Amino acid sequence: MARNVNEMVGFVFGSGLNLRDTERRVVVCGRDVSVLGKVQRRRPRKAATCVCVKDGSGDREGIEMVPPAYDELRERLKRTNVFLVGMMGSGKTTLGHELARGLRYMFLDTDEIVEKLARKPVSQIFDQEGEQTFRRLEHAVLDEVQSYIGCVVSTGGGIVMDQTNWGPLQTGLVVWLNPSVDTLFERVKDDGTRPLLQVTNPKAKLESILENRREMYAQADVTVEVESKWTTTEIAFETVRMLNNFIKSHPPRAKKVPPSIDPMHGA
Numbered sequence: 001m002a003r004n005v006n007e008m009v010g011f012v013f014g015s016g017l018n019l020r021d022t023e024r025r026v027v028v029c030g031r032d033v034s035v036l037g038k039v040q041r042r043r044p045r046k047a048a049t050c051v052c053v054k055d056g057s058g059d060r061e062g063i064e065m066v067p068p069a070y071d072e073l074r075e076r077l078k079r080t081n082v083f084l085v086g087m088m089g090s091g092k093t094t095l096g097h098e099l100a101r102g103l104r105y106m107f108l109d110t111d112e113i114v115e116k117l118a119r120k121p122v123s124q125i126f127d128q129e130g131e132q133t134f135r136r137l138e139h140a141v142l143d144e145v146q147s148y149i150g151c152v153v154s155t156g157g158g159i160v161m162d163q164t165n166w167g168p169l170q171t172g173l174v175v176w177l178n179p180s181v182d183t184l185f186e187r188v189k190d191d192g193t194r195p196l197l198q199v200t201n202p203k204a205k206l207e208s209i210l211e212n213r214r215e216m217y218a219q220a221d222v223t224v225e226v227e228s229k230w231t232t233t234e235i236a237f238e239t240v241r242m243l244n245n246f247i248k249s250h251p252p253r254a255k256k257v258p259p260s261i262d263p264m265h266g267a
Helices: 002-013 068-077 092-103 110-118 122-129 131-145 163-169 181-188 202-217 232-249
Strands: 017-028 031-041 082-086 106-109 151-154 173-177 222-224
Touching: 068 092, 068 232, 082 092, 092 106, 092 151, 092 232, 106 110, 110 122, 110 131, 110 151, 122 131, 131 151, 131 163, 173 232, 181 202, 222 232
Parallel strands: 082 151, 082 173, 106 151, 173 222
Antiparallel strands: 017 031
């Protein structure tokens, strides 16, 4: 399974990278965390690039201007990963793409990788194999993803409930997107792919799930209280502002991340 997850993460990156079990040390905002995994180029291949383009194609045409706050945050992060957590419908994937473009980071979605690995949608995994199978796959994917740097990672809504997931999450900075229940429900009420909401009263179920998870979400480094009227750009700017403030309040001891473990540079 580990090898398959590794290959799938590499496939999503599209950069021909492989992970080897070599210890490296990462210091993030005063947290000294040892993790496994050194990124190494497996064979010559076009390196993945992440530029700000309107059509997302990777072409250099249509490069957008990046606000100074993004460059400020990129410098402070020093390629540290950003993990987005929150309820279904909180906007993690949409915001993740926006942040990744602004920071010139890679974007990964753990649900998307799980689906590619299982070759079926998350809803089918729940229906056919059960939630426990999904959670095992989710943990394996997260454990592999955290070995990369320079990534914005959108995670599944329930990922915070497994204590073993907090080790990988805390190799980076964790952001909790927290819209109101009303906003969440408006976004997901017509989405039949949410297995946990296939009940008689989905809004009540949504409220129950949030209350059950709230204490775990609150362990995030930064909490963004998302206003329903905010655009994705406004949510992104608020997230960038809060991350900048958090890092200024918790200055990292690390001066530089070795380029050998950076997927944007290769080995």
